[in-house]
Amino acid sequence: MDCVVVSDDENDVFDDLELITAAEHFEQGQNYSINKTNEDNEIDAIDLEILEIDEEIVRLRQKRSQLIEQKQKLKDSIKINHQSTLNTNLIDQWQRTDFSWSSKVEKTRTEIFKINSFRQWQLETINVTLSNHDCILIMPTGGGKSLCYQLPAIVSDGITIVVSPLLSLVEDQVFALKNLNIDARALNSATPRDEQTDIMRILDGKDTIESTLKILYLTPEKIAKSKTIMAKLQKLYETNRFTRLIVDEVHCVSQFGHDFRPDYKYLSIFKRQFPKLSILGLTATATIKVINDVKQILKIPNCILFRAPFNRKNLFYEVLHKSDVGKDAFHELVNCIQHRFDQQSGIVYCLSQKDAEEVCRELQRHCIKAGCYHAGLSALSRTQVHSKWLRNQLHVICATIAFGMGIDKPDVRFVIHHSLSKSIENFYQESGRAGRDDKQSYCILFFRFGDVFRLAPMAFSDKSGNGLKNLYSMISYCLNESLCRRKLIAKYFDEVWQSHDCNQMCDICTRPSTYISKRNCREEASIIIDYLQNHDKQRITPLKLVEQLTIKTMIKIDIQRLILQLIIDEYLKEDFHFTSYTTVCYVIPGLKAKYVHNENCEIILDMIESTKKRSSNTNKIEEKQIVKKTTMISALPEIRPKLKWATNIDLKVKFDLSKKRTLEYDGDDDLHNEDQSENTPSLKRRSPAISQTDEIITPSHPSVIDDEELDFL
Numbered sequence: 001m002d003c004v005v006v007s008d009d010e011n012d013v014f015d016d017l018e019l020i021t022a023a024e025h026f027e028q029g030q031n032y033s034i035n036k037t038n039e040d041n042e043i044d045a046i047d048l049e050i051l052e053i054d055e056e057i058v059r060l061r062q063k064r065s066q067l068i069e070q071k072q073k074l075k076d077s078i079k080i081n082h083q084s085t086l087n088t089n090l091i092d093q094w095q096r097t098d099f100s101w102s103s104k105v106e107k108t109r110t111e112i113f114k115i116n117s118f119r120q121w122q123l124e125t126i127n128v129t130l131s132n133h134d135c136i137l138i139m140p141t142g143g144g145k146s147l148c149y150q151l152p153a154i155v156s157d158g159i160t161i162v163v164s165p166l167l168s169l170v171e172d173q174v175f176a177l178k179n180l181n182i183d184a185r186a187l188n189s190a191t192p193r194d195e196q197t198d199i200m201r202i203l204d205g206k207d208t209i210e211s212t213l214k215i216l217y218l219t220p221e222k223i224a225k226s227k228t229i230m231a232k233l234q235k236l237y238e239t240n241r242f243t244r245l246i247v248d249e250v251h252c253v254s255q256f257g258h259d260f261r262p263d264y265k266y267l268s269i270f271k272r273q274f275p276k277l278s279i280l281g282l283t284a285t286a287t288i289k290v291i292n293d294v295k296q297i298l299k300i301p302n303c304i305l306f307r308a309p310f311n312r313k314n315l316f317y318e319v320l321h322k323s324d325v326g327k328d329a330f331h332e333l334v335n336c337i338q339h340r341f342d343q344q345s346g347i348v349y350c351l352s353q354k355d356a357e358e359v360c361r362e363l364q365r366h367c368i369k370a371g372c373y374h375a376g377l378s379a380l381s382r383t384q385v386h387s388k389w390l391r392n393q394l395h396v397i398c399a400t401i402a403f404g405m406g407i408d409k410p411d412v413r414f415v416i417h418h419s420l421s422k423s424i425e426n427f428y429q430e431s432g433r434a435g436r437d438d439k440q441s442y443c444i445l446f447f448r449f450g451d452v453f454r455l456a457p458m459a460f461s462d463k464s465g466n467g468l469k470n471l472y473s474m475i476s477y478c479l480n481e482s483l484c485r486r487k488l489i490a491k492y493f494d495e496v497w498q499s500h501d502c503n504q505m506c507d508i509c510t511r512p513s514t515y516i517s518k519r520n521c522r523e524e525a526s527i528i529i530d531y532l533q534n535h536d537k538q539r540i541t542p543l544k545l546v547e548q549l550t551i552k553t554m555i556k557i558d559i560q561r562l563i564l565q566l567i568i569d570e571y572l573k574e575d576f577h578f579t580s581y582t583t584v585c586y587v588i589p590g591l592k593a594k595y596v597h598n599e600n601c602e603i604i605l606d607m608i609e610s611t612k613k614r615s616s617n618t619n620k621i622e623e624k625q626i627v628k629k630t631t632m633i634s635a636l637p638e639i640r641p642k643l644k645w646a647t648n649i650d651l652k653v654k655f656d657l658s659k660k661r662t663l664e665y666d667g668d669d670d671l672h673n674e675d676q677s678e679n680t681p682s683l684k685r686r687s688p689a690i691s692q693t694d695e696i697i698t699p700s701h702p703s704v705i706d707d708e709e710l711d712f713l
């Protein structure tokens, strides 16, 4: 028996009846025409108006939530500014050089650390710390946070305890401090037993010889899970030898942080147990919300907050087009290194171990002294490559992100991302390894459409649930051609940004503005969506979509960019399919696909002048020329600003005001290379030098990744 659902609405009932009648006639092979009266026409018009109102309501709702979000951000930045004002007042107080310890601080800086002057907030933090006040320092990666606790540790009596989550980083720190003749040690699951016994005796104060131990690194897990350690720290405190507690990566304390680590919460016990102990928290990334939470958890409500600007002024940011053709992509990279960074020290980050090896071979083939570094290599090979690079016997390291935190070579002149990172946060951290000596250095990202869909399945499977959102932020950074790159990064970190802050240190700000013109691409967008809707029985990957589509008014590269932007703005959607071995990424119409047919919907693209004229008859040769031109230009710094992408797109979707471009940090997975609890022997056995990687093994198909490879995430 057929079942017909009858609408509650009287008008709809008539519509339903009419449709049923029409359908019956149709089944009988008869033509049935619905005779429309004036009233019917009026109803149609009203329906249309209702539809438009519905759309307007959706738009206004989106606008409302966007404004709320914007308002919150402004409130946060007011708070940050307020803090900065407070800090300004504090500067005079903490910048002084007439404290009882000041001459010792000066001497230690120059004689032991061989550093000529302090960077912003270093002296202030050191003075606050030595005054036994609680303090939180937010300073960008490579900013010099370590000095802020290492120097006070040396000039103070007793032992400074540093809680740090990364074994490999701790190892590097201990190694570096020992080279400076400072007694620093680490107590974690990788510490040999006799060393552990030694440390315990020192903490107990039982050593007959006076201990020289100044800095002891512990992992949060060690503190949270070992009662013995807490007992020893109690003893240390009672005998007035517990100088202070340093909490590295302090944002991990907060569950609003991107790297919330439950064991960090245990640190809340310190102020209760050891009320006179001062705490110094260090982080490169933390919003005001996270900081407030941290203050509350660590019970340091009156701590002094110093926030150094995230902006690394000596780093030049740029995005270059990467060819779809493998050998051309290598050629562009080789060209870039040979012409711009000949004999200079740098890192090339690659998406997979295989990519890193291929890139390395290619550079070597062109007589560039390159070495390869990834987690698939033995610890010995990695150490050899690293130390050759440190001694400048190798110029370039081709690496996966296994070559991560703790890389502290001052003269890294360039960091090239041969594929996009999985988030802005990762990109910022990785590129931040350039220019630690404050000299001008370059952070270049080679971007291409295909790489997005190699990363997307992994982002989709990301445990945090924010993987795709983070990836889209990264794509927005790459697609952007009109907003200052540093401004985008600033937005990500909720930083207040002044237009002159960039100081012509990104590709966008060095390019003439006349280069860009605007165009409404709604029609092209609707062609893409119509094409997909007609393809609904047959799944299509984004790469195939670009291959099959012909849009007379656009060249291939523009179509690629448009597709990416439509995905970010939810006009299109990625559709992931799991098979036993792979995750395949298809593309389908998204939530907002229907709006592209509304003539009020505007999808404004920035077009680079040179490509604006090339409209209908774009052919492959022409595109190839553009790619070649890109390569050449990328090799010449003085004309480099003129072009990287054939088309310059800054989508301003007037109709859709809810662009999901909020840049959000999803955390650095390297942090999870931690000292696991006592109950994880398999991890314990792992060499601390080996990072748990976030690497990808190159898939056989660009948008297909084996499930087993996901184990590496």
Ligand SMILES: Nc1ncnc2c1ncn2[C@@H]1O[C@H](COP(=O)(O)OP(=O)(O)OP(=O)(O)O)[C@@H](O)[C@H]1O
Pocket (backbone or CB within 6 Å): 115, 116, 117, 118, 119, 122, 139, 140, 141, 142, 143, 144, 145, 146, 147, 284, 406, 408, 409, 410, 436
């Ligand atoms: N005042 C200074 N002048 C010159 N170099 C400095 C100064 N302070 C620190 N450095 C150097 O800057 C480099 C980065 O310092 P450090 O490793 O402490 O950075 P960080 O803020 O801890 O970065 P990350 O978050 O990446 O660990 C080191 O080589 C350090 O010796």
